[in-house]
Amino acid sequence: MTTPTAPQNAAHPRGNGRAALMRAALLDAARAVFVGVGYIDASVTSIVEKAGASVGSLYHHFGGKPDVFIALYEEYEARCSHAAAIEVARARESGEADPVSLFVRGARGYLEQCRRDADLTALFLGGDGPPGFNAMRRRVAAEWVRQNGRLIRAGERRNGEALVVVLTTVTGTAGREVAAADTDKRAAELIDDFCGLIARVAAD
Template sequence: MTSARAQAEPSRPTRQWSRTTETRGAILAAARAVFIEHGFTNANVSDVVQHSGSSVGSIYHHFGGKTELYLALCGEYQDTLHDASTQAVQELRASGERDPLQLFLAGARAYLEQAWTNQDLARVVLSGDHPPDVDAWRRQRSQDWVRENGLLLRVPESAAGRVLVLALTSLIGDAARLISETDSRREAYDVIDATLEMVRKIAG
């Protein structure tokens, strides 16, 4: 006969995983608030401790320090925009659209709209106030993004094709930065519309 304690054993990892996820989420939310308020240079792990209610040891256990917290937020920001873009492309493709440019435009719009939605974090991530480690991380993410866009646009493997994809990718990235600096939703969407129109002209 199986004891009640033995029956309860399988649920422990799930509960522990849930607590770990909750703790990481609380720490990241606190780090986000601290970096938004103080920037990277002037932020302290002690501020994150105060905002999250976690211990210094817990923060270092889950992330490793201020730089790692910042990189985690960068990843969260990029993943949010990338996921929104991917979903928009998938939905349009599911509706029957096959034109690579139309798919790219749908993904770009979703990406830039998320840049506006996450404007506060964008200002932190896209500012010049960041640890040196971010530069290498950004280069790798940029290379991955260019490669994905090349596949989506079905651009031929040539020097001209690579330049085109790089130009369009850079245009979207610069627009996201500009959106992070805007003061109103209307201005942000004017930037989005102008950016997509420029994409059409360049790629058309």
């Protein structure tokens, strides 16, 4: 199996030239502002000032504060999904076929990405966001459950439907704890611990 290529929006590269650079600058500035003060207290003015841009440029690229927040979230989710898919693909390339082992490898990739994006993990999993954001998160979580169900072949197990919900929920909660770890060493220890627990639960 070929290793998946990086998601197109992993580092804001939509289009080329000045427009793409401005979009990237606005997203980077929005990330800093949202992480610093939260969604509610963030302002369009603070974002564009940090980006060295105009209010009009933000509205041109995103439409408003809620839209730039959602764009950040979508890119974050794309990176998490890609990181999980990469690990599953690598495991399959090495000859691994056991569904539980593949799930654990994907969970490790996801958790490692949660650590790399620790600031955004804390922001998005903390529940702050524009109206409708939590509903969007629930839809994303439901899609994770569907994907994970296929990966562990939930339909072939007596408890498959319940198991995949439990495993997906535990992995998501683990991501928040990994992101909040005081040091990278502690985060790595937590990732090992969570993956070990997930493997034991899935194997029962």
